[in-house]
Amino acid sequence: MDHKLEKILARVQKPGRYVGGEYNAVVKDKAGVDCRFALCFPDTYEIGMSNLGMRILYGVMNETDGVWCERVFAPWGDMEDAMRREGLPLYALESGDPVKDFDFVGFSVGYELAYTNILNLLDLAGLPLRAADRPDLAPIVVAGGTAMYDPEPIAPFVDIVSLGEGEDVTLEMIRLYRRAKQEGWSKAEYLRQAARIPGLYIPSLYDVTYHDDGTVAAVTPRDGAPAVVTKRIVTDMNRSYYPVKTIVPSTEVTQDRVMLELFRGCIRGCRFCQAGYVYRPVRGRDYELLVKQGIEACRDSGYQDMTLMSLSSSDYPDLLPLCDGLLDYCQPRKISLALPSLRADNFSMRLMEKLQAGGRKSGLTFAPEAGSQRLRDAINKNVTEEDLLNSCRTAFEGGWSSVKLYFMLGLPTETDEDVLGIADLANKVYYTWKTYSTNRSRGIRITVSTSCFVPKSHTPFQWEAQNTMEEYLRKVTLLREHMRNKSITYNWHDPETSFLEAALSRGDRRLADVIETAWRNGAKFDSWSEYFSLRTWLDAFAACGLDPAFYASRERGKDEVLPWSMISDGVKTSYLWKEKETAYQGKITPDCKVKCTGCGASKLCEGGICHV
Amino acid sequence: MSDQRILFRKAGTAKYISHLDLMHTMERAFLRAGISIRHTQGYHPHPYVSIPLPLPLGFSSDCEILEFGLVDGATVETLPEQMNRALPAGIEILDCYDGGLAFKKLAFVRYDITLEFETAQAEEGAEDFKALMGRESFVVQKKSKKAKAGFTEVDIIPLVEAVEAVRAEGTVLSLTLLLKAQNPGLNPDVLLQGFKSEFPDLHVIYTACHRREILDENKAPYR
Numbered sequence: 001m002d003h004k005l006e007k008i009l010a011r012v013q014k015p016g017r018y019v020g021g022e023y024n025a026v027v028k029d030k031a032g033v034d035c036r037f038a039l040c041f042p043d044t045y046e047i048g049m050s051n052l053g054m055r056i057l058y059g060v061m062n063e064t065d066g067v068w069c070e071r072v073f074a075p076w077g078d079m080e081d082a083m084r085r086e087g088l089p090l091y092a093l094e095s096g097d098p099v100k101d102f103d104f105v106g107f108s109v110g111y112e113l114a115y116t117n118i119l120n121l122l123d124l125a126g127l128p129l130r131a132a133d134r135p136d137l138a139p140i141v142v143a144g145g146t147a148m149y150d151p152e153p154i155a156p157f158v159d160i161v162s163l164g165e166g167e168d169v170t171l172e173m174i175r176l177y178r179r180a181k182q183e184g185w186s187k188a189e190y191l192r193q194a195a196r197i198p199g200l201y202i203p204s205l206y207d208v209t210y211h212d213d214g215t216v217a218a219v220t221p222r223d224g225a226p227a228v229v230t231k232r233i234v235t236d237m238n239r240s241y242y243p244v245k246t247i248v249p250s251t252e253v254t255q256d257r258v259m260l261e262l263f264r265g266c267i268r269g270c271r272f273c274q275a276g277y278v279y280r281p282v283r284g285r286d287y288e289l290l291v292k293q294g295i296e297a298c299r300d301s302g303y304q305d306m307t308l309m310s311l312s313s314s315d316y317p318d319l320l321p322l323c324d325g326l327l328d329y330c331q332p333r334k335i336s337l338a339l340p341s342l343r344a345d346n347f348s349m350r351l352m353e354k355l356q357a358g359g360r361k362s363g364l365t366f367a368p369e370a371g372s373q374r375l376r377d378a379i380n381k382n383v384t385e386e387d388l389l390n391s392c393r394t395a396f397e398g399g400w401s402s403v404k405l406y407f408m409l410g411l412p413t414e415t416d417e418d419v420l421g422i423a424d425l426a427n428k429v430y431y432t433w434k435t436y437s438t439n440r441s442r443g444i445r446i447t448v449s450t451s452c453f454v455p456k457s458h459t460p461f462q463w464e465a466q467n468t469m470e471e472y473l474r475k476v477t478l479l480r481e482h483m484r485n486k487s488i489t490y491n492w493h494d495p496e497t498s499f500l501e502a503a504l505s506r507g508d509r510r511l512a513d514v515i516e517t518a519w520r521n522g523a524k525f526d527s528w529s530e531y532f533s534l535r536t537w538l539d540a541f542a543a544c545g546l547d548p549a550f551y552a553s554r555e556r557g558k559d560e561v562l563p564w565s566m567i568s569d570g571v572k573t574s575y576l577w578k579e580k581e582t583a584y585q586g587k588i589t590p591d592c593k594v595k596c597t598g599c600g601a602s603k604l605c606e607g608g609i610c611h612v
Numbered sequence: 613m614s615d616q617r618i619l620f621r622k623a624g625t626a627k628y629i630s631h632l633d634l635m636h637t638m639e640r641a642f643l644r645a646g647i648s649i650r651h652t653q654g655y656h657p658h659p660y661v662s663i664p665l666p667l668p669l670g671f672s673s674d675c676e677i678l679e680f681g682l683v684d685g686a687t688v689e690t691l692p693e694q695m696n697r698a699l700p701a702g703i704e705i706l707d708c709y710d711g712g713l714a715f716k717k718l719a720f721v722r723y724d725i726t727l728e729f730e731t732a733q734a735e736e737g738a739e740d741f742k743a744l745m746g747r748e749s750f751v752v753q754k755k756s757k758k759a760k761a762g763f764t765e766v767d768i769i770p771l772v773e774a775v776e777a778v779r780a781e782g783t784v785l786s787l788t789l790l791l792k793a794q795n796p797g798l799n800p801d802v803l804l805q806g807f808k809s810e811f812p813d814l815h816v817i818y819t820a821c822h823r824r825e826i827l828d829e830n831k832a833p834y835r
Contacts, residue, residue: 001625006818007817009628009670010818015670016628016629016630016633018628019625020625020701021625021700022700023637023641023698023699023700025700248640250629250637250700251628251629251630252633300644301640302639302641302643302698303640304639304640304643334657
């Protein structure tokens with residue numbers, strides 16, 4: 001290990017996250033490598049190592065001869081200070097080599113509040129922030145991940161945006177790069193060619209013009225770049241890569257367990273949910289394959305916990321045989337199996353009983369999202385009060401004594417009646433416990449949490465205004481006054497970060513200046529309360545002559561050119577608008593299994609058919 | 613059947629694995645290697661792994677010991693090779709054997725300690741160190757979670773069994789010390805902190821501690 005690094009590590013918190021060397025970390029012989037990829041996660045090691053996407057891309061790239069993918073995470077403040085003081089540039093964990101010497105610097109961007117960390121990492125690497133100030137072919141700075149469905153706020157900083165699932169397109173991008181390197185192309189030439197690869201959006205090949213009122217007038221492609229870039233998907237999940245053999249951190253991380261991915265996409269179509277739209281269509285893995293992969297992953301990692309992951313696990317058609325197959329292996333070995341994202345119905349409850357047989361009964365978590373049936377219909381969250389209370393009854397009869405309920409405030413069409421419906425529902429859960437609990441002496445803990453709705457791009461609510469921070473606080477106060485039951489704890493999310501998230505998540509290219517200004521004034525780790533300062537951001541907006549409310553709290557018209565209009569996830573904008581209107585009529589839309597409602601995502605599949 | 617022990621090295625990047633994380637790492641490595649180990653009895657059984665003398669974070673060592681129990685008739689002969697394939701970089705199993713001395717018989721630890729000075733102060737540091745060790749008593753404050761004041765006072769002198777070597781070369785001072793291991797033991801970091809605050813004119817920029825050997829009461833290698 002580098003002696004300078006050793007000196008620094010003696011003085012920082014949790015040094016284990018800065019050294020690599022974990023079981024299954026990939027170290028290649030540099031002599032056999034002609035493309036080096038620094039896969040960066042713009043948050044801490046603990047968060048980044050919990051991300052399945054990182055593990056998939058790491059595996060896919062390292063399975064390719066001549067390509068070496070290494071990991072980079074954001075150093076915490078004490079480490080960053082020490083690195084800057086000692087002049088140690090950002091390095092990759094596997095080799096310890098400086099990131100600026102890599103061929104690719106790729107960012108996995110799951111949330112907007114990580115934008116300042118991207119800038120910080122580029123700066124720590126010693127790279128110019130703006131793509132235009134990096135004239136050489138290497139390194140190519142690329143970004144992907146869910147936040148990149150509106151990449152415009154960070155467009156000037158990156159060379160390439162990779163849309164959708166990266167398993168295939170990342171290798172295509174690398175293949176083209178290796179040719180460029182061999183044939184001595186300029187960066188401009190490489191980017192022009194890369195624009196022809198489906199799923200790659202090259203921000204520098206698009207000109208954006210604005211109206212006087214600040215809305216986008218037009219997005220115009222240049223040099224043969226496509227007018228619309230559509231995301232990539234893996235069409236056959238049974239043949240796609242799953243990281244059976246994956247890095248096992250030697251220090252504790254947030255999700256320290258086997259993560260088994262059941263399927264991608266979601267049939268439900270909750271209108272607020274960006275994931276529910278951008279991951280369409282639904283594509284599953286066969287349960288026999290999942291059982292095999294789950295067992296192999298446990299064996300190779302030595303993990304004693306496994307989580308089944310998907311957007312809505314109750315919708316996995318073979319959930320019972322899958323759980324049986326895994327339990328046969330897990331139960332005798334005392335490996336615990338967790339199944340989050342279940343719906344509140346009796347089938348799910350029976351399944352929970354089975355998974356927790358003999359074990360400790362942890363709390364139950366439900367996400368009704370809205371307090372009234374009317375509002376749940378408007379957001380297409382297909383859960384009834386009856387379902388929820390029946391599930392609670394089964395749980396209380398089975399001895400559970402802790403329930404968490406998650407809601408959102410500020411959903412479109414919400415009235416104070418809907419807000420109070422949250423308190424009402426919590427009380428009904430309480431009375432259900434009083435009536436059916438088998439062991440009342442243990443008491444009951446009901447935790448109600450509310451977050452602030454953030455309208456996201458590519459959803460039916462992408463045209464909506466977010467509630468102002470004052471309005472959110474008024475609703476929180478209203479709800480607090482109506483939750484007096486000692487068994488009910490009420491937690492609410494602070495609206496400040498949600499306001500910033502809303503401003504960034506539907507932003508245009510002009511926000512790049514705001515992000516850079518905020519970063520220069522100290523903003524980083526904005527999703528961490530230790531660091532977040534709304535003041536810094538408001539000052540940055542003001543300094544750039546922009547108003548965050550223009551992005552967060554303004555309703556957009558049907559004909560407005562949205563900043564992300566050149567990005568497609570396969571779902572038609574006309575479909576989203578129709579869904580928005582259906583929401584205002586308080587009507588539900590059937591899920592994909594009941595009936596295809598023609599969102600357009602089926603065109604992404606071979607033969608144009610979704611296999612739901 | 614008695615329990616088993618492994619003797620292992622912890623160095624390089626593995627220096628930064630904390631004691632608690634090391635226990636998890638070992639448990640997982642046993643599972644990865646397909647070696648079944650004894651679980652504790654009780655309501656929440658867990659794999660039995662025990663380390664007699666936890667190594668402070670950042671130290672390296674050639675002589676760590678971990679006790680566990682083999683079940684299913686696994687043998688100690690093939691275990692090091694099986695485990696070494698399942699461990700992260702920097703941890704290497706050197707030996708595996710049945711039985712071993714009781715934990716309380718672990719009496720001394722031989723440490724190699726390196727101090728790096730900003731300038732060529734090693735000679736001066738060596739003299740100061742020897743003078744310090746010649747004192748009757750040297751009381752330092754040691755952080756404590758239990759004590760109300762947040763620290764306790766320790767006299768270091770009786771806890772240093774022997775100063776075996778002092779070598780000064782330019783900016784680097786190397787010490788080999790034999791320290792009491794337990795009841796009470798001395799963490800060399802405590803000694804180094806005391807040394808640094810006693811001689812503020814010495815500018816120490818880096819220290820490294822390496823456990824070379826652990827010894828029983830008769831100063832024979834503890835196993």
